[in-house]
Amino acid sequence: xxxxxxxxxxxxxxxxxxxxxxxxxxxxxxxxxxxxxxxxxxxxxxxxxxxxxxxxxxxxxxxxxxxxxxxxxxxxxxxxxxxxxxxxxxxxxxxxxxxxxxxxxxxxxxxxx
Amino acid sequence: xxxxxxxxxxxxxxxxxxxxxxxxxxxxxxxxxxxxxxxxxxxxxxxxxxxxxxxxxxxxxxxxxxxxxxxxxxxxxxxxxxxxxxxxxxxxxxxxxxxxxxxxxxxxxxxxxxxxx
Numbered sequence: 001x002x003x004x005x006x007x008x009x010x011x012x013x014x015x016x017x018x019x020x021x022x023x024x025x026x027x028x029x030x031x032x033x034x035x036x037x038x039x040x041x042x043x044x045x046x047x048x049x050x051x052x053x054x055x056x057x058x059x060x061x062x063x064x065x066x067x068x069x070x071x072x073x074x075x076x077x078x079x080x081x082x083x084x085x086x087x088x089x090x091x092x093x094x095x096x097x098x099x100x101x102x103x104x105x106x107x108x109x110x111x112x113x
Numbered sequence: 114x115x116x117x118x119x120x121x122x123x124x125x126x127x128x129x130x131x132x133x134x135x136x137x138x139x140x141x142x143x144x145x146x147x148x149x150x151x152x153x154x155x156x157x158x159x160x161x162x163x164x165x166x167x168x169x170x171x172x173x174x175x176x177x178x179x180x181x182x183x184x185x186x187x188x189x190x191x192x193x194x195x196x197x198x199x200x201x202x203x204x205x206x207x208x209x210x211x212x213x214x215x216x217x218x219x220x221x222x223x224x225x226x227x228x229x230x
Contacts, residue, residue, distance in 0.1 A: 038215065040214070040216035040217070042217070048222070049206050049208075049220035049221065049222060049223050050157070050206075050217070050220060051220075052211075052214065052216050052217060052218050055211070055213075055214035055215065055216040055218075056214070056215075059214070061214070061218070093156075093157060095157075095216065095217075097210075097215050097216055100159070100162075100170050100172075101159050101172040101173065101174070102147075102159040103159065104156060104157040104158075104159075105156075106156050107156060107157075
């Protein structure tokens with residue numbers, strides 16, 4: 001299984017400041033045939049299912065605010081919230097879909113400082 | 114939209130059975146349809162997925178106990194997990210694998226299943 005490891009486990013950021021979450025996979029999840037990284041980012045608020053924010057590591061899902069961005073390649077990835085808003089308080093997960101079993105990171109809790 | 118349904122309480126050694134009704138999309142489309150569960154201890158865990166032709170893929174850690182099936186006339190798919198223990202207590206989600214994204218673009222609201230006598 002591909003193990004996904006996120007850091008930090010939690011972070012507190014002031015409103016309007018940048019939040020950065022890292023995700024590392026235990027093996028490369030870049031498909032060299034199509035140059036796509038099989039990595040998604042999700043946001044989960046209490047009592048709700050995860051919501052897809054980013055796929056292919058850096059493609060924002062339509063309707064997702066542009067303050068959310070994804071970057072990275074191979075085995076190291078980053079989700080950045082450029083200017084934290086109150087509604088961004090949530091737990092964020094990365095997920096690889098390079099192969100099965102699909103696996104998720106342990107989650108990063110983002111709070112307001 | 115996806116909506117899970119099924120018993121919220123299952124006895125140990127029994128069988129957990131859930132159904133996911135799909136609306137606004139055809140289960141016969143080119144998507145894969147998945148089950149994912151979430152526990153405080155293990156986080157999000159992929160259970161398995163199914164294609165409309167009945168092709169399945171299961172998590173090896175659960176494969177001996179899991180069956181996922183599809184009912185095209187009813188536009189739904191189902192999960193059966195046998196020989197459950199307290200460790201199977203979780204919120205169970207059904208989700209769709211997006212055609213463009215290959216990630217989970219739509220999720221059901223989730224249903225809590227507790228394994229207890």
